[in-house]
Amino acid sequence: xxxxxxxxxLKSFKEALSSRCxxxxxxxxxxxxxxxxxxxxxxxxxxxxxxxxxxxxxTPRLSNAGIERLREQLALLNEKGETxxxxxxxxxxxxxxxxxxxxxxxxxxMLLVPARSPWVEQHLQREDLSVRRRDWLRALFASTSLNYRxxxxxxxxxxxxxxxxxxxxxxxxxxxxxxxNGLRLSVHLHLVPATFTRKCHTARFLREExxxxxxxxxxxxxxxxxxxxxxxxxYLHGNVAFRLAEPHPEAVKELENLRVAELVLxxxxxxxxxxxxxxxxxxxxxxxxxx
Amino acid sequence: xxxxxxxxILSPVSSFESxxxxxxxxxxxxxxxxxxPGAEHILNRPAGCCVSTYDELGNIARYARSxxxxxxxxxxxxxxSEFMIGQMREHIASCMDQDIDGxxxxxxxxxxxxxxxxxxxxxxxxxxxVALNYEAVDFIRKLGVKRVILERHMSVEExxxxxxxxxxxxxxxxxxxxxxxxxxxxxxxxxxxxxxxALQQEYRGTKGLPTPCRTPFDVYExxxxxxxxxxxxxxxxxxxxxLCRLPELFEAGVTGLKIVGRCLPITYQVKTTExxxxxxxxxxxxxxxxxxRAHRRRLMRLIEPFKEEPFQPILPPSPGLSSAPxxxxxTLCEEGRCYFSxxxxxxxxxxxxxxxxxxxx
Numbered sequence: 001x002x003x004x005x006x007x008x009x010l011k012s013f014k015e016a017l018s019s020r021c022x023x024x025x026x027x028x029x030x031x032x033x034x035x036x037x038x039x040x041x042x043x044x045x046x047x048x049x050x051x052x053x054x055x056x057x058x059t060p061r062l063s064n065a066g067i068e069r070l071r072e073q074l075a076l077l078n079e080k081g082e083t084x085x086x087x088x089x090x091x092x093x094x095x096x097x098x099x100x101x102x103x104x105x106x107x108x109x110m111l112l113v114p115a116r117s118p119w120v121e122q123h124l125q126r127e128d129l130s131v132r133r134r135d136w137l138r139a140l141f142a143s144t145s146l147n148y149r150x151x152x153x154x155x156x157x158x159x160x161x162x163x164x165x166x167x168x169x170x171x172x173x174x175x176x177x178x179x180x181n182g183l184r185l186s187v188h189l190h191l192v193p194a195t196f197t198r199k200c201h202t203a204r205f206l207r208e209e210x211x212x213x214x215x216x217x218x219x220x221x222x223x224x225x226x227x228x229x230x231x232x233x234x235y236l237h238g239n240v241a242f243r244l245a246e247p248h249p250e251a252v253k254e255l256e257n258l259r260v261a262e263l264v265l266x267x268x269x270x271x272x273x274x275x276x277x278x279x280x281x282x283x284x285x286x287x288x289x290x291x
Numbered sequence: 292x293x294x295x296x297x298x299x300i301l302s303p304v305s306s307f308e309s310x311x312x313x314x315x316x317x318x319x320x321x322x323x324x325x326x327x328p329g330a331e332h333i334l335n336r337p338a339g340c341c342v343s344t345y346d347e348l349g350n351i352a353r354y355a356r357s358x359x360x361x362x363x364x365x366x367x368x369x370x371x372s373e374f375m376i377g378q379m380r381e382h383i384a385s386c387m388d389q390d391i392d393g394x395x396x397x398x399x400x401x402x403x404x405x406x407x408x409x410x411x412x413x414x415x416x417x418x419x420x421v422a423l424n425y426e427a428v429d430f431i432r433k434l435g436v437k438r439v440i441l442e443r444h445m446s447v448e449e450x451x452x453x454x455x456x457x458x459x460x461x462x463x464x465x466x467x468x469x470x471x472x473x474x475x476x477x478x479x480x481x482x483x484x485x486x487x488x489a490l491q492q493e494y495r496g497t498k499g500l501p502t503p504c505r506t507p508f509d510v511y512e513x514x515x516x517x518x519x520x521x522x523x524x525x526x527x528x529x530x531x532x533x534l535c536r537l538p539e540l541f542e543a544g545v546t547g548l549k550i551v552g553r554c555l556p557i558t559y560q561v562k563t564t565e566x567x568x569x570x571x572x573x574x575x576x577x578x579x580x581x582x583x584r585a586h587r588r589r590l591m592r593l594i595e596p597f598k599e600e601p602f603q604p605i606l607p608p609s610p611g612l613s614s615a616p617x618x619x620x621x622t623l624c625e626e627g628r629c630y631f632s633x634x635x636x637x638x639x640x641x642x643x644x645x646x647x648x649x650x651x652x
Contacts, residue, residue: 061474063445064452067424091426109421109477112370112398117479136374143372150407151371151400177373195504196477198423198444199634201525205510208635224517225508225525232503234526235513241480241526269513 001256003263003283004186005273006058008034009219012267012274013044017051019279023262024048027058029088029107029164030196030240032066033214035059038076045080058086061109061198067091074099086164093158105186106155106163108193112145115170116192118232118243142174152181164264166192167245172254179259186262187255189286190271191235191242200239222269235270242270252286263287295541297575301363301463302564303553305340310351312561314358317568321355322363322395323348323553327382340554341367349389361392369419369476371400379404387412395440396420397476402434413437418465419476424449425456432460438546439463442474447536447631451543463547464540466533466630467563468555472526473504480504480526531628532619534570534597538590541574542583566600598624 004023005016016024026044028034036044041057048055057077059070070092077083078099087093088107096104114120120141124134146152146163162184165175175185200211202223208214218238225234225241234241252263265282267273273282299319304310310321325348326341342348352362364386371379379401386394387410394412396402397419405414416422416431416439423442431439438461441450445464454462473480480503504526511517533540533548540548548571550563573593580586601616602623623629627636 061421062424062426064424064449067426089423089427090420090430091422091424091428094426094430112419112476114370114479139372139374143374145370145372145398145400147372147374148376148400149373150403151398154399154403193477195473195480195526197473197526198442199472199636201472203635205523205525211634214635222513223520223525224511224513226511227503227506227508230503230506232508234508236510236525272514 001252001260001263001287002054003265003287004054004056005279006188006264006266008058008268010036010040010044014047015274015276016267016279017047017053019276020283021053021265021279023054023056024051025056025058025086025264027086028060029058029086029109030060030193031200031218031238032060032062032069033211033216034218034238035066035069035073038073041073041076042080045077045083056084056086056105058107059088059092061089061196062091063198067095071095074102078102084162093160097158103162104155104158104160106146106160106183108164108166108188109196111163111165113166113168113171114143115141115168116166116194116243117141118194120170141170144171144174144178146183147174147177149181152178152183156182162186162261164188167247167251168192169251169254172251172258175255175258175260184262185258185260186264187260188264188266189247189282190245191237191266191268192245193240194234194243195241197239201236201241202238218269220269237268237270244270247286249286295538295575295579296544296546298541298545298548298571300564300567300571301547301549303550303555303560304342304351304362305553305560306342306557307347307350307354309557309560310354310362312557313564314355314360316561316564318360318564320361320363320392320547321351322365322549323351324365324367325382325386327367327378345385345389348386348391352389352391356390356392363393363395363415364389364391365395365417366397366401368401369397369417371398371404376404380408383408383410393437396436399434402436406435415463416440418442421474421476422453425453428453428457428460428462432457437461440465440547440549443471443630444474444634445631446634447539447543450540450545454544461546462544463549464545465551466537466540466548467567468531468551468559471504478504531630532602532623533630534594534619535591535629536631537570537574537594538587562601566597570594570597 002022004025005021006025007013007016008028013026078101082101084103084105086105086107088109093104096102164186167189202218203214206217223236225236301320301322302313302318304321304323324341355362393415395415395417397417414436416436418440421442422428422439428439440463443465505524507522507524509522510520512520552560574590598620599618602619
């Protein structure tokens with residue numbers, strides 16, 4: 001199992017390159033304003049090649065304008081050779097079909113994962129549930145919307161062989177089904193998206209004027225949100241509210257046994273991982289055998 | 292000369308009684324669902340949002356057809372998994388037995404299942420397929436879908452571009468009710484309905500259902516000791532109504548204007564349908580002149596009186612307050628709760644202290 005590092009801007013990406021990680025990812029799963037400029041993308045691909053690390057490009061949900069920016073980037077990437085592109089929008093998947101060197105990788109936004117809900121335990125602990133109903137709910141919260149063979153076949157028909165997933169131990173047993181159906185799995189450490197918007201909560205809170213003029217405060221700021229009445233706690237980073245899931249070495253072993261191919265470590269203000277040293281320290285902590 | 296289409300009004304239905312109400316009020320199409328046991332754990336729709344039996348669905352569909360109105364059934368689940376195959380096949384077949392006119396599907400697996408069942412029925416792509424751009428709509432169209440319901444977070448200009456680039460597929464947009472600032476498919480905040488109900492008393496006075504996103508959060512900046520910045524309903528973008536944007540939606544060429552409210556009282560469903568029926572007819576009858584700008588100005592004048600219509604609050608009026616329901620102007624316009632408002636519109640104000648200390652403008 002390899003460990004890859006995901007960065008949403010070139011500075012972090014360069015830090016990732018100098019760490020012990022085996023793969024590097026550039027881009028944003030969540031915000032099209034964070035798509036790199038073509039020259040940055042070109043530089044990232046070349047740097048990854050020089051460092052001998054596998055490169056993956058990450059794309060978010062997109063507007064019409066974002067689609068046009070992506071079109072330009074995909075043409076550039078296609079010229080650079082074979083690359084995996086994580087898509088989080090059906091429009092991006094539609095575009096990817098035009099570029100023979102680019103391979104679609106299913107992003108987290110494409111999946112509905114009931115276990116992402118902060119209310120799972122509340123549902124399962126209801127006393128009025130029959131045994132049958134409770135079993136049904138357990139199956140629901142263990143499953144993802146990819147745990148249906150025709151859905152996988154549909155995606156595979158578009159060339160998708162890889163998929164991003166969350167660190168949600170409740171869903172780990174269902175991952176075997178995905179592997180058996182020919183998917184190569186990548187699991188994100190730490191951050192489980194609980195809600196996501198195009199009306200960026202951070203930008204609105206900080207009174208940014210418009211997406212086009214956004215100063216991108218999310219590159220170095222994040223917020224903790226607490227609602228005691230609801231018992232909710234989220235980490236707000238840009239336009240996403242995450243739940244934090246602390247990974248531990250035993251579960252990493254479990255994922256390895258399940259034939260998960262890749263763990264993904266994200267560099268951002270919520271994880272606090274912003275340097276090669278911190279990446280290496282996290283790797284050492286989680287993957288003792290990799291030392 | 293520029294042109295304007297005349298979109299259909301799609302109204303929510305939760306029972307036979309509500310179907311009769313909204314059809315009489317002028318709905319062109321109605322949409323509803325029959326509850327799938329367990330779906331409430333994904334979608335947080337209480338039983339009252341759905342038609343209670345397949346027989347009732349049949350009565351609704353027959354009645355609507357007799358009035359020249361199509362009945363579209365939403366499959367309710369934006370999710371499909373192996374353990375649900377039998378249940379979903381049975382559900383879809385039971386809905387089909389009721390002579391309905393279309394199915395709203397919110398998951399690629401379900402779409403495949405419907406196709407594999409060999410059903411001859413128009414398919415509508417739910418907002419849960421998150422069509423935010425013309426390429427996504429094209430992708431969905433190629434899967435055999437007749438109509439795509441766009442995600443809420445699009446500007447009217449973007450909607451117009453989608454319509455232009457996808458002439459072979461019908462486009463539907465939400466226009467009124469329960470605007471959500473988060474992308475539905477990617478939002479897991481709902482689902483704690485019981486907790487929400489327990490807190491309704493505390494949040495009495497909140498306009499709209501107090502889902503977690505609409506209630507205040509304590510906000511701490513991460514790093515530097517995680518100091519508290521403020522308390523604000525930071526996760527909500529407050530969008531609700533599209534009265535003022537109707538002329539532009541006509542021009543954009545959308546096929547359907549959808550009113551949200553399957554979980555709301557029948558009076559709300561009926562009154563809102565009535566209002567949009569009148570308004571759509573008024574706009575459609577207004578003669579198109581040479582100047583688009585002058586035409587829009589005339590239409591805006593026609594729209595103004597509609598803002599004085601009552602906006603039906605979901606919660607009962609608080610004791611001691613006037614029983615007169617507040618108008619749309621008071622409830623929505625004055626608070627900027629507008630579909631298609633700028634993406635970074637802020638309906639709340641961070642405190643002066645937090646603005647000074649943390650750089651919030």
